[in-house]
Amino acid sequence: MKVDVLLGLQWGDEGKGKVVDVLTPDYDVIARFQGGPNAGHSLEFHEIKHVLHTIPSGIFHESSINIIGSGVVIDPIIFAQEIESLRELGVEPTKNLSISKKAHLIMPSHRELDAASEASKGKSKIGSTLKGIGPTYMDKTGRNGLRVGNVIGPDFMERYNQLKNKHKNILKQYDYSANIEQHEKAWFAGIEVLKQFKLIDSEYEVNNYLKEEYKILAEGAQGSLLDIDFGSYPFVTSSNTICAGACIGLGLAPSAIGSVFGIFKAYCTRVGAGPFPTELFDEVGQKLRDEGKEYGSTTGRPRRCGWLDLVALKYVVMINGITNLIMTKADVLDTFDTIKIATAYRIDGVETQEMPFDIDVEMEPVYKEFKGWKSSITDMRSEEELPAELLDFIRYIETETGVPVSIVSVGPDRDATIIRK
Ligand code: GDP
Ligand code: IMO
């Protein structure tokens, strides 16, 4: 048995939460492997709309085992809030959620450091979600971090205070008034909530499940263009969001990876700063934002919108070894007369189909135009019903990437999903 991986292929918010929830009945285990509460994964079903940040999107299916892997960073305050809101919906997560002891903890001082660092950057702000992600991964790689497994150790308070004091010293160098202590009560209450869960050696757990022939789906957060190594650096997050991140964040051998599902929107969005070659600043961009309700699930910020970027899509298909594509939000384009896809960039008058080192340079996208289908696809449930113009659009993407589009999502609801043969 192999582990299948589901990844966002753009700058996040491609619809990972929705699709993982749809696929969960086919799997025994759903495991998050990186990122933290910077993620906001929305699920809609039976009139419920719910956003998950740290918890895997399989949680609503009682029979699925959900794992927060070692590559994830957890803020106990946000985690406790997530648990509370699940309990309000009648879900008892202690039954089917366990947490890696090796996952790192986001401390109140990490969040303050994130805010101080962003404030100091002025115009070159990354547009971080300010959840403390960068500073927590820095402490992990700097070998200073506090891990979930430490919460049950006798020296937990000592470790906590030592790291907090280190952060306080760093904060003195910023012109920023931090208030760590005001969040500590909630943070330690969150630690008590964490302790209600099975704290596991997730690498053993996942590999044992594999031996027992359990079906496992690894759920990515963010998107490949936010990857720390291959994204639009420095406007990226601080983890490996690509397929290889699933091996690192779950303790899996590369040979254990099976299908790699890459999810993308039929257009493109980005929240936060950084290059976005196909961004639209006109009424077409605003129409994408309005029709697609493109406002952040975590921060509520308006998302920047533009056309689908095939140069970037081919790049991430290569990096991730995508075996199946999943296209979401095509319904957002239902009323458009013309739809465009960028097939190349023109830089200094020269066309290229490769991502340049510095994607902040003047790059003019070269577009191919498609005729809009001008009809509502949201209620369609089979490939046969889909308009010919949309099928042309899909086939073009398949030909160019060499990967089949296996699922088309036509609305936010669990049911609004077409599995293609
Ligand atoms: P994630 O971070 O990848 O899980 O994506 P988000 O949940 O942040 O953002 C995706 C948004 O699009 C959510 O509001 C979803 O409910 C919604 N969504 C997902 N798939 C579709 C779709 O096919 N059509 C439409 N109209 N909305 C969708
Ligand atoms: P999901 O999983 C969209 C973006 C932020 C910012 C940059 C760095 O819901 O797709 P960070 O908080 O990690 O320091 O922010 O990355 N970002 C996301 N954008 N969706 C996400 O997650 C994101 N997680 C981080 O906006 O530009």
Ligand code: MG
């Ligand atoms: Mg999101």
